[in-house]
Amino acid sequence: MIDRRTLLALAAAPLLAATAPWVHAQGDDFPSRPITLVAPFPAGSVTDAVTRVLANSLSQQLGKPVVVENKAGAQGTIGAAFVAAAKPDGYTLLVGSSGMFVAKSFYKTLPYDPMESFTPVAAVGSTAMMFVVPENSPLRTIADLAAASKKQPVSMAYGSPTGQVAVALFSTVTQTKPLAVSYRGIPQAITDMLGGQVQVAVVDVGNALAQVNGGKARALAISSTKRYAGAPQVPTLQESYPRAAGALETIIAIQAPAGTLPAVVQKLDTALKQAMASTEVKARFQVLNTSVLSLSSKDLAARLRADNPRWESLMKQAGIAPQ
Structure with missing residues (x-):
C-alpha cells in the first residue's frame, strides 16, 4: 500500500524533472537579451563613469547589448532597492560601492538587506x-x-x-x-x-x-x-x-539580485574578469583615477564579510547614527 507521502512524491517527480532542464537552460543560454547595469549615482559620478566603461566591455564579451540606467538618490539606496526587487535572472545588475553594502549602519529602515538581498558577482575597482x-x-x-x-x-x-x-x-x-x-x-x-x-x-x-x-x-x-x-x-x-589609522577606501562591485543562478553568476564573473584584464579597460580606469581591483564572486563575498565589521567600527568611531 502506498502512503500519502509517497504518493505526493510520485506526483511531484514529473514536475521536478521538467523544471530541472528549464533551470539549467536559463544558465546555458544566458544572455539571450540586453543586460541593464544600474548606476545608483548620477551621471558624472565615478560610479557612473565606471559603469559605462564596463557596459561597453561587457557587451563585447557577452555579445549582447549592455545598457546603463541611472537610478540616483538616497546615497545609492534607491538604485540598490530597484535591483534587489528585480527578477534574479542576471539581466538587472547593480554597480555599487562599499558604503552601500553597509547601508544598515546609515539607515534605520531599508526596503532590502545590503548583504542578503544580493548575490556578489565581481569586484572591479577601488577608490x-x-x-x-x-x-x-x-x-x-x-x-x-x-x-x-x-x-x-x-x-x-x-x-x-x-x-x-x-x-x-x-x-x-x-x-x-x-x-x-x-x-x-x-x-x-x-x-x-x-x-x-x-x-x-x-x-x-x-x-x-x-x-x-x-x-x-x-x-x-x-x-x-x-x-x-x-x-x-x-x-x-x-x-x-x-x-x-587604516584606509578608508571603497570598492566598486557588481551585484545581482539574491537567488541568481550560479551558472549565470559564473558567466558574468568570467566576462568581467576578461574585461578587467583588457588594456582598454585598464587605460580607461587610469583616466578615471580608479584602481583596478578584480575579485571573483567568491572573493568578493569574502571581502564584503571582512569589510563590513570594519566599516561599522569606523562609522561608530566617526559618530554616525542611523537616520
Missing part, C-alpha cells in the same frame, strides 16, 4: 576620498582646514556614503565639528564647492583630480592608507592625524 577646496581658497593644507574648523564650523560637502564617513572621521580625529552638507551626488557637491556655496568637498579621487588637474581646485588630503600614485604630492589624512 578613496579626497578633501578638496577651490584653488583660490586660503586653506593650503589639511592642518589649515582643522585650524579653521576649530574657529568656526567649516562647510563640507559630500555626495556619497564614503564621503559622509570621511567627513565624520575628520571631525573625530581633529576634534572639530564641520558643517556636513549632503548632496544627491558628487557632481553637485563639486559644483557648489567651486561656486563658493560650500568651502570643502569630500569626493572620490577621480572627480577630485579632474578639478585639481584642471587648475580649479586644490587637494588637501586623501583617505587611503598610502598616497595615491597619480597624485603623490597629496598626503594621507593619517600622516597628520595618526588617529585616522
